[in-house]
Amino acid sequence: xxxxxxxxxxxxxxxxxxxxxxxxxxxxxxxxxxxxxxxxxxxxxxxxxxxxxxxxxxxxxxxxxxxxxxxxxxxxxxxxxxxxxxxxxxxxxxxxxxxxxxxxxxxxxxxxxxxxxxxxxxxxxxxxxxxxxxxxxxxxxxxxxxxxxxxxxxxxxxxxxxxxxxxxxxxxxxxxx
Amino acid sequence: xxxxxxxxxxxxxxxxxxxxxxxxxxxxxxxxxxxxxxxxxxxxxxxxxxxxxxxxxxxxxxxxxxxxxxxxxxxxxxxxxxxxxxxxxxxxxxxxxxxxxxxxxxxxxxxxxxxxxxxxxxxxxxxxxxxxxxxxxxxxxxxxxxxxxxxxxxxxxxxxxxxxxxxxxxxxxx
Numbered sequence: 001x002x003x004x005x006x007x008x009x010x011x012x013x014x015x016x017x018x019x020x021x022x023x024x025x026x027x028x029x030x031x032x033x034x035x036x037x038x039x040x041x042x043x044x045x046x047x048x049x050x051x052x053x054x055x056x057x058x059x060x061x062x063x064x065x066x067x068x069x070x071x072x073x074x075x076x077x078x079x080x081x082x083x084x085x086x087x088x089x090x091x092x093x094x095x096x097x098x099x100x101x102x103x104x105x106x107x108x109x110x111x112x113x114x115x116x117x118x119x120x121x122x123x124x125x126x127x128x129x130x131x132x133x134x135x136x137x138x139x140x141x142x143x144x145x146x147x148x149x150x151x152x153x154x155x156x157x158x159x160x161x162x163x164x165x166x167x168x169x170x171x172x173x174x175x176x177x
Numbered sequence: 178x179x180x181x182x183x184x185x186x187x188x189x190x191x192x193x194x195x196x197x198x199x200x201x202x203x204x205x206x207x208x209x210x211x212x213x214x215x216x217x218x219x220x221x222x223x224x225x226x227x228x229x230x231x232x233x234x235x236x237x238x239x240x241x242x243x244x245x246x247x248x249x250x251x252x253x254x255x256x257x258x259x260x261x262x263x264x265x266x267x268x269x270x271x272x273x274x275x276x277x278x279x280x281x282x283x284x285x286x287x288x289x290x291x292x293x294x295x296x297x298x299x300x301x302x303x304x305x306x307x308x309x310x311x312x313x314x315x316x317x318x319x320x321x322x323x324x325x326x327x328x329x330x331x332x333x334x335x336x337x338x339x340x341x342x343x344x345x346x347x348x349x350x351x
Binding site for chain 2: 118121141142168
């Protein structure tokens with residue numbers, strides 16, 4: 001499996017730095033920008049993986065995307081604890097694909113600019129999925145970006161992992177919708 | 178009070194350092210690099226607090242001393258993991274869980290100073306940690322509890338019942 005980087009354009013957010021640290025207006029603008037960019041991010045990821053994956057919302061396609069991700073994700077040459085910079089954009093794109101897929105499968109779910117808690121919350125001012133009705137915690141949310149980024153860091157570290165993450169993650173989340 | 182003010186001042190500097198981190202493509206990237214800077218700032222906190230003299234210490238209520246010792250222990254743990262986040266809250270399905278340290282690889286660490294018993298609040302922490310470890314939507318791969326001996330009491334580590342509960346839960350003890 002390989003990545004077709006030739007036509008890939010990374011996602012560039014309007015502001016730099018962690019979303020939780022941005023002023024509210026800038027974080028909101030980042031969220032709106034990110035939401036508008038989703039169709040293009042689908043296109044970018046489709047092109048990137050097209051050699052090995054016909055990307056759509058089926059479990060079979062998501063499973064192949066997972067395999068492609070596992071086999072291709074790269075650490076930074078100079079800092080092996082970090083991903084190669086372009087891969088943070090790929091993490092973003094995978095987040096879009098997985099999140100949109102989950103929302104299309106579960107009509108009660110939606111993307112939300114998360115400001116229900118304070119700055120110490122991992123999801124604060126981020127794009128997360130909310131609307132889960134089968135959990136007792138009303139602030140429960142799915143931070144797909146954090147999950148995919150964590151997965152990527154586990155992979156470059158060589159952590160022992162289950163064979164697949166994306167489909168089980170979507171299934172577990174759907175059961176809570 | 179003196180110690181508290183110093184710690185507060187350095188906490189502000191930590192925030193500033195984080196907000197200055199940039200040049201990255203996405204929020205995940207920014208988080209990873211920004212937290213590397215956070216680690217450096219946290220070292221600064223330790224240095225500052227170590228400069229306080231005995232007189233200042235004696236004026237500080239014990240509860241603040243305990244918090245200071247606990248924070249220093251957690252900062253020390255976080256500094257061993259590149260990009261680790263300190264004192265973050267994760268919304269589990271059953272409720273929030275505040276994590277002393279969370280590494281980019283999904284290792285959550287609870288830092289304890291002194292002798293720790295199996296109380297109801299500790300029991301709830303363990304239950305939530307188990308929930309997070311078993312939840313593919315949590316991003317938490319493993320949980321470890323790190324114990325340190327208290328400089329005040331000279332005691333440290335889990336009591337027998339707590340150690341047993343942690344073992345049953347699959348939580349690592351360091």
